[in-house]
Structure formats: structure tokens, C-alpha cells
Amino acid sequence: MYILLLPLLAAPLAARPFDSLPPARTRVAYEPAGRAVTITVGPFRLPAMGHDHDMMMMMDEWAEDRSDLVTWPADTWLQGFQLRVVDGAGRELSRRLLHHWAVIDVDRRELVYPVAHRVMGGGAESGDVRLPPTVGVPLPAGHRLQAFFMWHNDSDQDLEAVYLRLTITWLPGNLQPRPAPVLPFWADVDFHPGEGGANRYDVPPGGSTRVAEFTVPVSGHLLVLSGHLHDYGASIRVEDAQRGEILARVTARRDADGTVRGVSRELLGLWGPGPHLEANRRYLIVVVYDNPTRTPLTGVMGVIGGLFQPDDVRAWPAVDPTNPDYQRDLAGFLRASTVAMANRTRMLP
Structure with missing residues (x-):
């Protein structure tokens, strides 16, 4: 279960408040x-x-x-x-x-x-x-x-x-x-609340690896992990920042031309409890993109999402x-x- 997504690139309309136009029927x-x-x-x-x-x-x-x-x-x-x-x-x-x-x-x-x-x-x-x-x-x-x-x-x-x-x-x-x-969760490699397209970034020729740190306020287990990548995306992984240990990894399913057709869904809790995240411990989301072209890839994203089982759901903030x-x-x-x-x-x- 995933989990996206974010407010994306859209400038405010100066003549109208945000909610002045009705939502769709x-x-x-x-x-x-x-x-x-x-x-x-x-x-x-x-x-x-x-x-x-x-x-x-x-x-x-x-x-x-x-x-x-x-x-x-x-x-x-x-x-x-x-x-x-x-x-x-x-x-x-x-x-x-x-x-x-x-x-x-x-x-x-x-x-x-x-x-x-x-x-x-x-x-x-x-x-x-x-x-x-x-x-x-x-x-x-x-x-x-x-x-x-x-x-x-x-x-x-x-x-x-x-x-x-x-x-x-x-x-x-x-x-x-x-x-x-269980509760769905997500984490973005470049999240900026309310800043529209600020959660997107460019990938130079040759590819890149982008890293962001996060913590969780309540301990629990990762049961399911998937993600969102744009074309030429390769993988996303979650690491323990203190031990350098890879806790989970998902990969893109791509055509030969780099078009992303899907991202793997890892059932981490199928044969066991799944990786355990500790409250307030430092973790990393690591997003890898290939870029075999001669020009930068513009406006890409890297987001993980999945299911989290808190040790005590009553402790959820x-x-x-x-x-x-x-x-x-x-x-x-x-x-x-x-x-x-x-x-x-x-x-x-």
C-alpha cells in the first residue's frame, strides 16, 4: 500500500484564496x-x-x-x-x-x-x-x-x-x-512541506545517488515496502544510518529504454516480523537513478511507502x-x- 504523494509544482493564484474554487464533483x-x-x-x-x-x-x-x-x-x-x-x-x-x-x-x-x-x-x-x-x-x-x-x-x-x-x-x-x-507510511528523499515542485530534483548524465535522513516517533516493524520512481530510476533502499545496514530495498521494473513500468513490492513481514525501526533512531532513504543520456533528467522523484506495524498504536502521535x-x-x-x-x-x- 502506497502512500504518495506530495503537493507538486503549482504557483498560487494571486487573485484567489486557495480554496476559492470548488473541488471536482x-x-x-x-x-x-x-x-x-x-x-x-x-x-x-x-x-x-x-x-x-x-x-x-x-x-x-x-x-x-x-x-x-x-x-x-x-x-x-x-x-x-x-x-x-x-x-x-x-x-x-x-x-x-x-x-x-x-x-x-x-x-x-x-x-x-x-x-x-x-x-x-x-x-x-x-x-x-x-x-x-x-x-x-x-x-x-x-x-x-x-x-x-x-x-x-x-x-x-x-x-x-x-x-x-x-x-x-x-x-x-x-x-x-x-x-x-498497521498504518501506511511514506518518506521522500527531498520533502519540503507545501513547496510544490521542491520535492523534485535533477539527475546529471551518468546517474546519481540521493540520500535523506529521517526518524520515526514510535517504534515498530516494516511489513511492506514499495516506492515511486520516474524513468531511469533504479532503486530505493532504507538504511540504518548508525550501523550502515540495509534494512530493505525495492527496485524499478524498466523497459530497455529506461521507462519505469513498476516498482517492486517487498513483503518484509511475510516470513518474519520485518525490520524493526526504533523511535528517534536515524535512518536513511537512498534513491538511485541511472542516466545513460547526454542531458540531465529533470523533475524526478524518489519516494518510499508501505505498511508499518507500531509496537503500540496508542503511542502514535x-x-x-x-x-x-x-x-x-x-x-x-x-x-x-x-x-x-x-x-x-x-x-x-
Whole structure:
């Protein structure tokens, strides 16, 4: 389960507050019998980006759309999700139309950062997720969720009436025996809350290795690890900064031309408890990119995400909406979506 993503490059609109434009139309179907909640957002018109998509990503058109705030209806254990991009007739379209997406819980904080919790998400290369019934993500009734997502139509054809459809599956909160509580987490090799495209960087010819340090406020085990890389990305690993030990590593699945088609998903807790992270101990995220070309790779990212099982879920820090990083991060999401919604060709009336 992953975990992205971040507010991306989008300048604020001086004439409007961040939330002055409405989010995309959102429909929520609560299905108690099927133990599912389906969130549908749209419709959108996706203009063709063609061969200029890399340049557009460096401009204000690279902006996120968002759903309404969705109030979660019951005390549950989240079990997984299925995301689809569909047309007006419900036919599936390519998942690669989404550069990335994320659902945030504004009422819970992240593991690594004091910002709103990314409950689920992924990139174009990410798949659906289904957890075993022995574990679950605790989600209380009343928590407020919001989806943010970035379209990426790099074809030469405009697409009309495109929808994002997200189905979240769950188990009842009073289930016995209780699932083991696990929580999604992520860490970025270059995270700057609310600063848009500041979490992207360039890779010179020949490639690069980029490193960032992080800590966690509560001890626990890494159960699952995956990640997000752009083209020519090679691998991401987590290291113990004090011992120099590699705790986990994921690798890119690439075509011969360097196009990243996916990132491995390591089930670290399948045959054992998984690597144990200690509260306040120093760890590293290490991102490796190849670059066999003669020009720099611009605007790449390196993000890990997965599942973390805290030793004591009650020790998870409470969210602090007054924290400056929390506020900057959320403002960055809203700013990016305001830029997207200001482009009136993107959302259909």
C-alpha cells in the first residue's frame, strides 16, 4: 500500500484564496453489505499533452485535482482499495492517465512527518491492494478523507468525460479477533512541506545517488515496502544510518529504454516480523537513478511507502493542525488543486 504523494509544482493564484474554487464533483456510495465505500470523482476533460508533457510538468499545468472532503461513515479496519480510471460509460481507461494520486486523512498525522496522513495512493505504476484479514488500517467514524490526483494524458488525443473511481474495502471495527493494527507510511528523499515542485530534483548524465535522513516517533516493524520512481530510476533502499545496514530495498521494473513500468513490492513481514525501526533512531532513504543520456533528467522523484506495524498504536502521535508543517503541506495540496481547477478546460460542466 502506497502512500504518495506530495503537493507538486503549482504557483498560487494571486487573485484567489486557495480554496476559492470548488473541488471536482464527488459521489460517495456506502455499501455496508459489501463492506465497501466507492468514491467517484469527475467528469474531467483531459487535454492531450503530446510530446510536450515534460515541459508542461515544469509549468502550472502540472497541478492536482481534488475531491470533496468525505466523512468516513463507521468504525472500521481498512482492508484495501481498487482504483479505476473510467469513461462516461464506465469503460476502463489506462491507469497511466494518472501520474499519481493520494487519499489523505486530515484527522491523523503521518509517521515520518507531522502532516496529514496519506491513507493510500500510488503512481501510474502502482497496483491495487488487498490486505490479509489478520491486519487492518484502523479508521474511526468521523475522520475526514480527501483525494488529490494528477492527470497525465501524454497522448495526442483529448479525452472527454473521464472519471476517477476508488473503491475502499473494510472490515467492521468490532471484529473479533481484532486484526493487528498497521498504518501506511511514506518518506521522500527531498520533502519540503507545501513547496510544490521542491520535492523534485535533477539527475546529471551518468546517474546519481540521493540520500535523506529521517526518524520515526514510535517504534515498530516494516511489513511492506514499495516506492515511486520516474524513468531511469533504479532503486530505493532504507538504511540504518548508525550501523550502515540495509534494512530493505525495492527496485524499478524498466523497459530497455529506461521507462519505469513498476516498482517492486517487498513483503518484509511475510516470513518474519520485518525490520524493526526504533523511535528517534536515524535512518536513511537512498534513491538511485541511472542516466545513460547526454542531458540531465529533470523533475524526478524518489519516494518510499508501505505498511508499518507500531509496537503500540496508542503511542502514535496525535495530529496537530496548528503545526506549521501540517498547515504548509495542506495549503500546498489546496494550492495545487486550485491551479488545476482554474483551468476550466479540464473539468466538464
